[in-house]
Amino acid sequence: MRWLVGLFLLASPAAAVTCQNIEYLGTSYTTCEVRAGEDLQLFLRDDDGDILGRFSTIENDTGRTLAFAMNAGMYHEDRDPVGHYIEDGVQESRVISSDGPGNFGLLPNGIFCIADTLQVFETFDYLDRQPxxxxxxxxxxxxxIDGALHPRFLADGTSKFIRNGVGTSSDGTRAVFAISNDAVNFHDFGALFRDHLALPNALYFDGKVSRLYAPALNRSDFGWQLGPIVGVLN
Incomplete structure (x- = not known):
């Protein structure tokens, strides 16, 4: 499905999120920009330990509305995170620094960190810095990675999927979340963050299961239950 190119601003002043539909290198994307200091969180479980899994469940659980949300990272069949996960200061799973099969193990991989600033770290850099x-x-x-595309990406790569991810500015004041509306390869998806959005570090979240909630665009993707979700609460 191809989305019309346009710019839409969220009406609520409580959540400074800007979502827009863009086109780059012939592919349609939706991006949502979040500024540091907004109520950006990761969501996995409710108070009973049950996986939330859906955007609507987060709103029901918190009693607040989401200004924006998307799936955030890979997960196992039980929807536990594949790698490192911290929620509200509590670590649920440790950092995995070894290579392995699949996209997660295609090193270098990385970690998206929400603190006073918003940063994407390469995994070994994260371990060194201990933010x-x-x-x-x-x-x-x-x-x-520091302005360079992942070294394994091929410009003519034939593996194309709907993909989503996040990039951060060098000063940590901005995070831009993007989802492709057309199937795209890794090289072109990375180029979106580096060349079009001018972000020096960006991390892949997932493909195939990529979902976005952007009420300002009247968009609420549905599908199977998700694992970790990132979003801004109003």
Missing amino acids: DCTYAVQSGPMLV
Whole structure:
């Protein structure tokens, strides 16, 4: 499905999120930009330990509305995170630094950290720095590392899926979340963050299961239950 190119601003002043539909290199995307200091969180379980799994369940559980949300990282069949996960300062799963099968193990992978600033770290850089993240989720591969595309990406790569991920500005004041509305390869998806959005670090969240909630665009993707979700609460 192709989305009309346009710019839409969220009406609520309580959540400074800007979502828009864009086109880059012939592919349609939706991006949502969040500023540091907004109520950006990761969501996995309710107070009983049950997986939330849906955007509507988060709203029901918190009693608040979401200004924006998307799936955030890979998960197992039981929807537990594949790698490192911190929610509200509590670590649920450790960092995985070894390579392995699948996209997650295609090193370098990385970690999205929500604190006073918003940062995507390459995993070994994260381990060296030990940032104090209020929320963190590990995924992979990295799309952009210090301004360079992942070394394994091919410009003519034939593996194309609906993909989503996040990139952060060098000063940590902005995070831009993006989802492709057309199938795209890793190279072009990484180029979106590096060349079009001008973000020096970006992390892949997932493909195939990519979902976005953007009420300002009248968009609420549905499908199977999700694992970790990132979103801004009004």
